[in-house]
Amino acid sequence: MGSKPIEGERKVFMTGNEAVAWAALAAGADIMYGYPITPQNEIMQYWTRLGPKYNKKFLQTEDELSAGFTTIGGVLAGRRAFTATAGPGNVLMQEPMSMAEAMRIPTVVVIQQRGGPSTATVIYSQQEVTLTCFGGNGEGLRVVYSTSSHQDLYDYTIKAFNTAWKYRFPTFVLSDGYQAKMRESVVIYDPEARGIQMVPTEPFLGKAGTPGEDRPAAHLRNTYNIEEELLEVLSKDIEEYERVAPEIIEYDAYNTENADLLVIAHGVVFRSAAMAVKDLAGQGYKIGYFRPITLRPFPKEQLRQAAQQAKQLLVVESAYGQLLKIVQDNLYGLNVPIKTLLRPGVGITPEEIAEKAKALLAGKEA
Amino acid sequence: METKEILPKMPKSWNPASKPHKFCPGCGHGLVLKALGQVIDELNIQDRVVFGCDIGCSLLSWDFFNVDTVQTHHGRTTPVMVGIKRANPELITIAYMGDGGGYAIGSQHLVNAANRNDIITAILVNNTVYAMTGGQMAPTTMPDQKTETTPYGRDIKETGYPMLGPEMVAAIAHEGAYVARGSIAKFRQLKTFIKKAIENQMAGRGFSFVEALSTCPTNWRTNAEKTWDFVENIMPQYFPIGEYKVPGGKEE
Numbered sequence: 022m023g024s025k026p027i028e029g030e031r032k033v034f035m036t037g038n039e040a041v042a043w044a045a046l047a048a049g050a051d052i053m054y055g056y057p058i059t060p061q062n063e064i065m066q067y068w069t070r071l072g073p074k075y076n077k078k079f080l081q082t083e084d085e086l087s088a089g090f091t092t093i094g095g096v097l098a099g100r101r102a103f104t105a106t107a108g109p110g111n112v113l114m115q116e117p118m119s120m121a122e123a124m125r126i127p128t129v130v131v132i133q134q135r136g137g138p139s140t141a142t143v144i145y146s147q148q149e150v151t152l153t154c155f156g157g158n159g160e161g162l163r164v165v166y167s168t169s170s171h172q173d174l175y176d177y178t179i180k181a182f183n184t185a186w187k188y189r190f191p192t193f194v195l196s197d198g199y200q201a202k203m204r205e206s207v208v209i210y211d212p213e214a215r216g217i218q219m220v221p222t223e224p225f226l227g228k229a230g231t232p233g234e235d236r237p238a239a240h241l242r243n244t245y246n247i248e249e250e251l252l253e254v255l256s257k258d259i260e261e262y263e264r265v266a267p268e269i270i271e272y273d274a275y276n277t278e279n280a281d282l283l284v285i286a287h288g289v290v291f292r293s294a295a296m297a298v299k300d301l302a303g304q305g306y307k308i309g310y311f312r313p314i315t316l317r318p319f320p321k322e323q324l325r326q327a328a329q330q331a332k333q334l335l336v337v338e339s340a341y342g343q344l345l346k347i348v349q350d351n352l353y354g355l356n357v358p359i360k361t362l363l364r365p366g367v368g369i370t371p372e373e374i375a376e377k378a379k380a381l382l383a384g385k386e387a
Numbered sequence: 388m389e390t391k392e393i394l395p396k397m398p399k400s401w402n403p404a405s406k407p408h409k410f411c412p413g414c415g416h417g418l419v420l421k422a423l424g425q426v427i428d429e430l431n432i433q434d435r436v437v438f439g440c441d442i443g444c445s446l447l448s449w450d451f452f453n454v455d456t457v458q459t460h461h462g463r464t465t466p467v468m469v470g471i472k473r474a475n476p477e478l479i480t481i482a483y484m485g486d487g488g489g490y491a492i493g494s495q496h497l498v499n500a501a502n503r504n505d506i507i508t509a510i511l512v513n514n515t516v517y518a519m520t521g522g523q524m525a526p527t528t529m530p531d532q533k534t535e536t537t538p539y540g541r542d543i544k545e546t547g548y549p550m551l552g553p554e555m556v557a558a559i560a561h562e563g564a565y566v567a568r569g570s571i572a573k574f575r576q577l578k579t580f581i582k583k584a585i586e587n588q589m590a591g592r593g594f595s596f597v598e599a600l601s602t603c604p605t606n607w608r609t610n611a612e613k614t615w616d617f618v619e620n621i622m623p624q625y626f627p628i629g630e631y632k633v634p635g636g637k638e639e
Contacts (some may be wrong), residue, residue, distance in 0.1 A: 052474050080473050083499035087466040090459065090496075094470020097457060098438075102474060120460055226455040226471065227478045231434040233453025238402065240450040242458040244442070 026075055030210030037200040040171045041105065041131050042067030043209050044178035049219050050129075051100040052078040054091040058110040059143035061133040065105070085110040089117025092128050096121075097241075099224030103330070105131035107198070109140060118191050119157030121245040124257065126225070127185035127192070131178065145198040146366040147288055150248050150343035160255070162262045164192040164267035165270055165317040167287040171207040171260035172289065173314075174200060179212050186220040187229045188206040188265050195288050195316065197339075199368065201290050266318035275310030276302050282382055284310045285324070285348055286337040294337055296371035296379060299354050306382055316344075321351040335359045335381060337374055341365040358363035361385065398424030400433045405450045415601030416444060418571040419435055419512055420451055421560045422578035423481070426585055427454065437471055439464040441493070443519045445512065448483060462493025465500050468507045481589055482509040487517050488509040490526035490550040491609055501556045501594045504563060508588045508595040510581065511552060513626065521623035522606030526550035529625055534606070547623055557631035563593030565577040566632035570600035572629065580630065592634050601625055 026046040035043075041064045045053065053072070055065045069079050088104045095102025106114050111132055121128045134149040136142030139283045154163040164184050166177040177194050180262040185192035212219060225239060232238030245251040273291075275298065277283060286294035291312045296311045311327050313320050328334055334357055341363050349359065362369065362377045380386045397403060401424050410416045427433055436454040440446055442461035449458040459467045468480040489497050489511040500507065516534055517523040523536040527549045531540040557566040564589040569577030577599055584595035600622045604614040630638035 048618075054470060054473075064639045079474060080469070082466065083495050085468075085497055086463065087499070090463045090466035091470030091473065093459075094467040094472075095474040097467070098478065100474040102470070116460060117463070120463075150555035209528045224475070226437045226457060227435070227475060228455070233400075233402065233433070238450075239457075240402075240454040241456065242449045243460075244446055244449070244458060300637055 025211055026071065027211045029214050030208055032156060032206060033206050034204055034206055035171070036202055036204050037171050037174045037196060038063035038122065038202070039067050039261060040080070040175045040207050040209070041178050041194070045103060045176045046075060047209065047212055048069055048179040048182045049101055050077065050103055050182065052080070052095045052102045054080045054082055054088045054102065054104050055094065056082050056085050056088045056106070056110060058107050060135055060201040061105040061107050061131065064131060079261070082163055084324065085113035088115055089114045092130070092250070093117055093121055093126050096126050097225045098227060099222050101222055103131065104130040105133065107133045108135040108137055108149070111152055112277060115156035116150065118163070119159050121191040122157060122159050122162050124212055124241055125189040126278065127189050129181045129185050129192050129194070131194045132196065133201040142191060142366060143198065143366060145339065147197060147339040149195070149289060149342065150282070150340060150367060151346070153195050154347070160259065161317055162258055163190050163317055164188070164315065165195050166193065166314060167195045167316050168200060169291045169312070171205050171289050175207050175209055179217065183220045184269060186222055187268065193293055197289055204349065210344070227319055243311060262318070269315060270318055270320045270323070271314035272320040272323050273312040273314060274310065274327055275299070277311060278309070278330060279307065280309040280331045281307040282333055282335055282378055283327055283331035284308065284335045284337060284378065285314060285344070286310065287313050289343055290337055290339055290369050293371045293374055294371050297374035298372065301375060301378060308378060308382065315346065319351055320346055324348070325353055325355060328352055328357050329355055332373065333360060333381060335360045335362060335378060337362040339364055339369060391559065395479070398428050400424045400427040400452050400454060402450055402453045408451060409447045409582070410444065411605045413602055413604035413611065414444070414569040415514060415599070415618065416448065416512060418574060419577070419601060420448055422574060422581050424452065424511050425578060426582045426632070427452070429582065430585060431581070432585070432589070432590070435477065435479045437468070437478045437480045439468045439480065439482050441488035441586045443485040443488055443517065444487050445483050445488065446554045462488045462491070463495065464465060464488065465493055465496035465507070465509060468574065469500055469505045472505065472507050476506070479585065480507045481585070482507060484509070484511050486511060486513045486515070486525045486527040486550070486552070490552055497556065498559065501560045502566065503598065504561045504593040506588055506591055506593065511596070511598045512601045513552070513598050514601040515622070516603055516606045518603045518606050551626070553596065554599050554632045560594055560632055563634050564632050565593070565595040565634060566628040568598045568600065568626060568628050570623065571602065572600070572615070576628070586635065
């Protein structure tokens with residue numbers, strides 16, 4: 022009771038949802054608020070089993086609106102608070118997260134993508150990219166980490182709390198139903214043992230002292246009387262977002278020098294892409310890959326650098342062009358043909374990617 | 388000639404920098420917030436209160452007090468206050484909202500916070516209209532009352548009946564909860580209800596809810612006399628004033 026949930030590190034075999042719960046514990050998260058939706062349920066289930074042993078709290082809310090707004094409340098009280106959701110729950114989650122975005126409230130949300138639109142499937146997809154990156158009536162001033170393995174889920178859940186509290190932008194760990202439900206090996210560790218310092222939290226409301234006497238009262242709002250007042254606040258937030266973006270941006274790249282084909286993929290699809298690319302590169306093909314880890318902010322310059330050396334690009338995703346739109350936007354002006362393998366709501370195997378890549382390399386597909 | 392500014396007596400917990408307040412002349416919000424301010428002073432809790440205000444006219448109270456305040460979204464003040472209280476039970480959280488926020492768009496939050504017996508205080512101002520948006524029908528619009536979306540009067544066969552909030556909350560709330568309906572027309576009683584609601588939270592007994600009958604002459608399009616008559620005499624005919632649930636069961 023009360024001691025560290027993980028001393029040092031250990032290798033375990035578990036589901037992605039379990040890894041998220043352990044990571045939140047290891048990161049020193051204080052409270053989770055959540056509403057059941059597949060495929061994220063086990064995050065709550067593990068949290069409610071593990072949490073009480075370490076004085077951690079949980080509230081099961083009436084819906085995802087409430088899960089998001091209570092999470093905001095937890096953060097305003099100065100706690101590392103988080104929630105997790107998926108699909109239609111992610112749609113509802115956009116309302117509270119737009120408030121978090123407007124007020125620079127460091128919420129952490131884990132998204133386990135499922136098929137859409139609507140209720141669709143409870144299994145898997147990559148169709149919540151646009152929603153998670155740009156949902157809400159705002160400008161997408163958020164951080165979105167796209168994970169491709171359980172190790173990523175563990176590492177980036179811990180990192181999400183630090184990114185959120187350091188930069189004060191709502192931070193998302195974007196995963197999917199395959200990663201949520203599948204079991205694989207992962208090393209779980211005490212962040213401190215790895216030299217990772219958790220960014221300290223502080224209350225936005227309920228600080229020490231009497232407001233108006235010892236200190237000014239906190240008057241937090243997201244509503245403004247005039248257009249220029251809003252523009253002033255937004256301009257400052259946008260400027261800050263763009264200034265810190267280079268510190269936040271993460272990506273992975275392989276064999277990008279003068280590639281005949283550069284494969285671009287994120288999340289679990291990246292695993293298939295990496296297998297296919299490495300296999301083909303081993304056979305002598307000039308093929309590389311680029312994986313954005315942060316979808317927001319996006320590694321624009323790094324992708325442009327790789328893409329402008331390539332003869333053609335192949336965007337692969339389990340969605341009908343959500344990553345593609347981001348890629349096109351960031352590569353605007355470059356004269357490199359962009360080919361696609363888009364399979365909304367279903368998994369993509371290395372063989373499928375290799376087949377498509379070989380056809381493109383042979384000049385057989387337009 | 389020397390002019391002397393005579394300031395009205397304001398509760399200590401009010402923020403003088405935001406006065407005079409921004410509510411319309413004749414609006415009841417100022418009186419509800421005066422009662423709340425006096426209660427905060429009397430209980431000496433200015434350093435522990437977190438005040439949350441909703442969207443609608445209630446948002447104009449975002450800098451009303453010298454207490455830590457957060458303005459939220461329409462209907463979402465209850466969950467934000469629940470989230471704060473769960474994370475830091477030392478704080479005294481007060482959710483301030485209108486009838487639209489509490490009984491329509493945020494009704495699921497009110498119902499579930501009440502049922503969970505969350506240790507927060509919700510104060511809901513009932514003025515029978517959506518006032519900030521220009522006077523549309525609210526969940527509390529009276530039968531036959533004219534609004535911008537019921538220009539011929541509220542037809543209860545078409546639009547249903549006015550929401551009886553405290554009655555509903557009292558019906559689902561559990562032991563330890565405090566539920567009352569007061570009116571700005573009976574200021575002292577309203578203040579007593581608000582005080583008991585906050586004391587109930589401080590004692591950690593349960594969910595506390597006060598509905599305050601209030602005025603909106605701007606959207607009612609009424610003069611002072613008719614405004615007061617409506618809140619004092621007409622509204623209580625449908626919305627009876629009193630305590631609906633008191634821990635221990637001794638309603639006034």
